[in-house]
Amino acid sequence: MKIANMNWMQVEAYLEKDDRVIVPLGSTEQHAYLSLSTDNILSEKIATDAAEPLGIPVFPVQAYGITPSFMAYPGTVTLRMATFLAVVQDILTSLKQTGFRRIMLLNGHGGNIPAGNAALEWMGDHPECSVIVHNWWMAPKTMAKVKEIDPIASHASWMENFPWTRLEGVSLPSHQKPMVDLDQLRRLSPEKARTLLEDGNYGGLYQRSDDDMNLIWQTALDEVRELLNGNWDDLSK
Template identity: 50%
Template sequence: MRIQDMNWAQVEARVAQDDRCVLPIGSVEQHAYLSLATDMILAERVSVEAAEPLGVPVFPCLPFGMAAGFTAYPGTISLKLRTYLAVIEDMLDSVHRAGFRRILIVNGHGGNAPVNPLIGEWLNDHRDASVKLHDWWRAPNTMAKVLEIDPAASHASWMENFPWTRLEGAPVPDFSKERIDFSAVSRVDAGRKRTRIAEGNYHGVFQRPDAEMLAIWQVGVAETRHEIEHGWH
């Protein structure tokens, strides 16, 4: 259930019966020929579909994350580390204040990894709560399905090309890109990264059949739902 479809009194009544909620987090950054909001779109959608049969509230996705390496691509928005962690902490404080004690953060962007140690610190100050960070796209079952279909899967490649992340009229190249030199990319600034990454795909083909993508999606939704239902203690 989307939190925007509830009012405050409904949230108060709900949390008295069930103290679970979902906080999706994403990023607005280059994804080659896909939407700049790919990470945000996927994190929120997988959260909503996973939580819907359980009636667990899902907050709107935090769209912006840490994407310093992509700032040379127009449209990318990147928060500084200290800013981002402060925002996540404020979000956790807010839902805790509302009565939520089991909080699942569904992450759609690898660059948001520093959230993990913050959660540990926050939990030390909120010993009545439980927080899980779920990187939905690389969770074990979902990533196993991805690799079963095509091991050449990466940022902005076919593995993020769903019907709801592609753009009408945007070209989709029909070739398999060679793997970028990750070591060379990691040691330079955003401008030189753009030169070395080019359109943005790290490696692999740009699109695969929708039937394969929907099969991955079904696994991702089921795995996210399992996180909402289990493993809180």
Template identity: 35%
Template sequence: MRFEECNWMDVDNYLKNDDRVILVIGACEQHAYLSLLTDTRIPLALADAVSTETGIVVAPVINFGISSYFLSYPGTISLRTKTLMNLVEDVIDSLYHHGFKKILILNGHGGNDPVKGRLNEILNKYSDLRVIWYAWWQSHSVEKIAIENDIKPAHANWLEAFPFTRVGELPKTEKTPPHYQGLLSADSTKSVFQDGSFGGPYEVDQSIMNEIFYACYLDILNLLKFE
């Protein structure tokens, strides 16, 4: 159940029985041959699946993240770090004001990690607020699946090639991971990574992707217990 499917009275009734909410933070950035909204589509698909199972409401998605290093790729839209921090704080302030005391953040983009520092400050502000941050690709279950299949996860490679992130055909060959050192500007990033993938297979068998999605789904169900 998403906010856009509710009116204010629905939310009011929901809060009489549950104070949990799922907040998805994604990004709009290049993902080689995958959707520009890959980092939003994956956590949102997980949120919808879990919401269908539990009835826990899903707040409106934050579609933009911190992606300045990809700005030389057309279609990338990046927020300044402080902008995303302020946006997340404003959203949490509003949710808490209405009575949501347990917030599970499903983050889809590694560049958004600086937000976690602001979350610590927010928790100091509200003593009875619980916040959990979950980044699906960092799951131990996902790491185990990758190791068992001898495939390395990376940006815009097989790891993110779900059916719902594909917008066209994917190359059948593997890409050699480019070598680089240090931090890169947007222009340097495009020069190094070319098509945008960080290397490895562009896709793997769908059974592996199904296993990863289900493992993350189970992770989230467990986290929503807020134990």
């Protein structure tokens, strides 16, 4: 259930019986022919879909992340790492202060992975809380399903092309784009990165069947629910 559809009294009543919550983390950045909000759409929808049968509230997505490499593409917005990490920790502090103790940061953007270190640092100051930082697309079962379907998958390729990230009236190329040299990409300025990437897809097909995408989606949902229902203090169990 979305916090947007609740009032404070309903949240207070929820906290009398449960203290779990999800905060999606995303990014507003180029995704080739897909929505600039792809990472936001996917992280928020996975969080909402996974949490709905469990009755766990989901906060609005943190829509801006760390993505300096894409700043040569119009529509991209990046935060400085210090800013982003401070925002993450302020969100955690706010949630703890109002009664949440088990918090999942459901991340949909590779540049936001440092949130894991921010959460660890924060838990050192708040040992009564548990934080899971879940990078949904690279989680073991989800990534295994992606590789099973097509091992050539990457940023802005078919693996992010769901019905809810496509844009009406936008046609996608039908060819398979060769994978970019990721080591080279990491050494380039934003302008040179755009020259290398061209449309922004790192490599792979631009679209696969909805049947394939539904398999990935269900795997991702199951993986999130397993974490939400698991032992937060010992995730090996």
